[in-house]
Amino acid sequence: QSALTQPASVSGSPGQSITISCTGTSSDVGGYNYVSWYQQHPGKAPKIMIYHVSNRPSGVSNRFSGSKSGNTASLTISGLQAEDEADYYCSSYTRSSPYVFGTGTTVTVL
Amino acid sequence: EVLLLESGGGLVQPGGSLRLSCVASGFPFGSYAMSWVRQAPGKGLEWVSTISGLGDTTYYTDSVKGRFTISRDNSKNTLSLQMNSLRAEDTAIYYCAKLTYFDSSVYWGQGTLVTVSP
Numbered sequence: 001q002s003a004l005t006q007p008a009s010v011s012g013s014p015g016q017s018i019t020i021s022c023t024g025t026s027s028d029v030g031g032y033n034y035v036s037w038y039q040q041h042p043g044k045a046p047k048i049m050i051y052h053v054s055n056r057p058s059g060v061s062n063r064f065s066g067s068k069s070g071n072t073a074s075l076t077i078s079g080l081q082a083e084d085e086a087d088y089y090c091s092s093y094t095r096s097s098p099y100v101f102g103t104g105t106t107v108t109v110l
Numbered sequence: 111e112v113l114l115l116e117s118g119g120g121l122v123q124p125g126g127s128l129r130l131s132c133v134a135s136g137f138p139f140g141s142y143a144m145s146w147v148r149q150a151p152g153k154g155l156e157w158v159s160t161i162s163g164l165g166d167t168t169y170y171t172d173s174v175k176g177r178f179t180i181s182r183d184n185s186k187n188t189l190s191l192q193m194n195s196l197r198a199e200d201t202a203i204y205y206c207a208k209l210t211y212f213d214s215s216v217y218w219g220q221g222t223l224v225t226v227s228p
Contacts, residue, residue: 001171001172003154003156034211035211036209036211036216038155040155045205045218045219045220045221046155046205046218047218048214048216051210051211051212051213051214051216052211052212052213055213055214057214058214087154089154089155091155091157091209093211097157097160097169097171098143098145098157098160098169098209099145099147099157099160099209100157101147101154101155101156101157102154103154104154104155
């Protein structure tokens with residue numbers, strides 16, 4: 001049940017694109033197409049941004065997209081905006097438990 | 111509108127017990143698995159436990175096995191987490207959540223703070 005590995009921080013200027021990686025193993029990210037991404041602003045509950053690797057809920061900007069290759073899932077934010085500044089977490093199904101979260105990534109808009 | 115309202119958090123001494131509750135509304139509670147997720151101060155999200163819709167299957171993260179018990183009362187749309195033998199490292203905001211990978215029907219409560227300290 002080890003946490004999935006994410007970079008501690010990623011930054012970009014307004015309008016740029018950034019990508020957050022989420023690295024696991026063949027027992028979690030690599031073994032199942034069950035990856036979600038959450039956005040969390042300070043003091044708030046997490047918000048679903050991507051489910052089932054690459055599906056975007058209605059109401060979530062199309063600037064957010066998800067993908068997966070092997071044991072690594074990725075969240076890309078294009079056209080970075082000030083409101084995107086937040087913490088982001090990936091989550092995956094695992095062979096031994098229904099959920100494991102990533103270590104979290106703080107996105108800073110320069 | 112979906113609402114998940116947690117209660118029961120507070121300050122407890124190491125070795126003590128606490129029972130968290132979560133009342134759900136706005137969706138067919140008994141049809142879905144429910145989970146508890148915690149977040150220590152300044153730290154990341156950690157999945158704690160999940161219970162099936164019928165309550166007949168439960169899952170726990172290793173660090174709480176044997177100490178925490180998840181349960182539900184579908185007649186009252188209520189999810190519970192009984193926490194025993196609490197440790198300082200259990201200090202966190204505890205979120206009640208309906209999680210799924212299959213669609214966007216993911217809901218979180220606002221959380222309840224549990225502080226384990228002498």
